[in-house]
Amino acid sequence: MRVIPEGSARAIALETGEVDLVWGVDPTDCSNIEANSDVKLLSQPSSSIEYLGMNMTKEHFKDQKVRQAINYAIDKQALVDTIVEGRGTVANSYINNTIPGWTDEVEAYPYDPAKAKEYYEKALEECGLTSLTLTLQYNETSANNKAASEFLHKSLPEVFGDSFTLELMAGSTSVLNSYIKGWKEGDPNSFELQWRGWNTSTPAPWNGLKVYSSMYSNKNEPYYNDEFDALWEKANYDIEAKLDPAYRMDLTRQMEKIVLDEVAACPVYEAPSYNLISSKIHLVCDEYIPGYGFGYILSTKD
Numbered sequence: 001m002r003v004i005p006e007g008s009a010r011a012i013a014l015e016t017g018e019v020d021l022v023w024g025v026d027p028t029d030c031s032n033i034e035a036n037s038d039v040k041l042l043s044q045p046s047s048s049i050e051y052l053g054m055n056m057t058k059e060h061f062k063d064q065k066v067r068q069a070i071n072y073a074i075d076k077q078a079l080v081d082t083i084v085e086g087r088g089t090v091a092n093s094y095i096n097n098t099i100p101g102w103t104d105e106v107e108a109y110p111y112d113p114a115k116a117k118e119y120y121e122k123a124l125e126e127c128g129l130t131s132l133t134l135t136l137q138y139n140e141t142s143a144n145n146k147a148a149s150e151f152l153h154k155s156l157p158e159v160f161g162d163s164f165t166l167e168l169m170a171g172s173t174s175v176l177n178s179y180i181k182g183w184k185e186g187d188p189n190s191f192e193l194q195w196r197g198w199n200t201s202t203p204a205p206w207n208g209l210k211v212y213s214s215m216y217s218n219k220n221e222p223y224y225n226d227e228f229d230a231l232w233e234k235a236n237y238d239i240e241a242k243l244d245p246a247y248r249m250d251l252t253r254q255m256e257k258i259v260l261d262e263v264a265a266c267p268v269y270e271a272p273s274y275n276l277i278s279s280k281i282h283l284v285c286d287e288y289i290p291g292y293g294f295g296y297i298l299s300t301k302d
Contacts (some may be wrong), residue, residue: 095205
């Protein structure tokens with residue numbers, strides 16, 4: 001087993017015969033891989049959300065209008081179409097569409113440049129600012145993160161105007177996590193904007209939303225809301241909620257609405273997980289089976 005941090009390097013290692021199976025292929029590498037008949041690209045549903053985390057300990061992010069402006073300013077469909085080459089969907093919530101209880105009745109923030117600029121200018125006035133510079137951090141080993149960051153670096157100033165600047169900072173996972181940890185320790189140099197992924201790996205969305213509760217000690221963003229906490233405790237521990245699925249889901253919807261209305265973060269897109277296998281790997285199943293996968297058999301013959 002080998003650890004190869006950089007996505008393109010993983011794909012190249014398989015194509016050159018150095019490895020036989022690769023977990024985690026970037027969508028940006030998929031088109032080139034599909035052109036190679038000697039390898040096979042597998043896709044399977046993912047329960048994760050790619051989102052922009054916003055540090056609400058920073059003075060400008062305490063203003064909800066700034067957070068709303070960023071949500072309205074991102075053309076999420078264009079990002080999906082170009083950056084992940086259409087291999088994904090716009091996220092309408094903090095719950096992935098593969099999780100039981102997800103609904104398309106929840107509306108994503110639409111791309112609305114006029115409204116984005118309106119909120120941005122009001123926020124500047126309320127904060128007593130004439131310009132705003134933000135730094136977006138992304139994982140240096142992720143081709144998707146890099147491309148998405150460059151997309152925003154170009155598109156956001158086009159929406160907000162010359163008074164807005166988005167700077168980019170690439171870093172390793174450990175470095176980025178240290179910036180996340182910084183806000184918890186009161187570090188004034190902690191992150192402002194950062195690409196994050198949240199995997200709701202539970203079939204219980206009421207529990208998956210725990211990342212926004214005060215009880216969750218490993219939270220990425222400094223978001224706290226007493227009403228949300230009360231709903232979360234009721235949905236997870238109340239006997240009535242445990243016995244009544246409809247009531248429990250109603251509590252979940254209320255939690256979801258709170259974090260969306262208050263813009264706890266900026267959900268952007270969902271994309272399948274991609275794996276890559278060589279001709280030595282034979283599949284038990286041609287189609288992905290939830291809870292089982294494809295099944296892999298390693299052969300010494302091509």
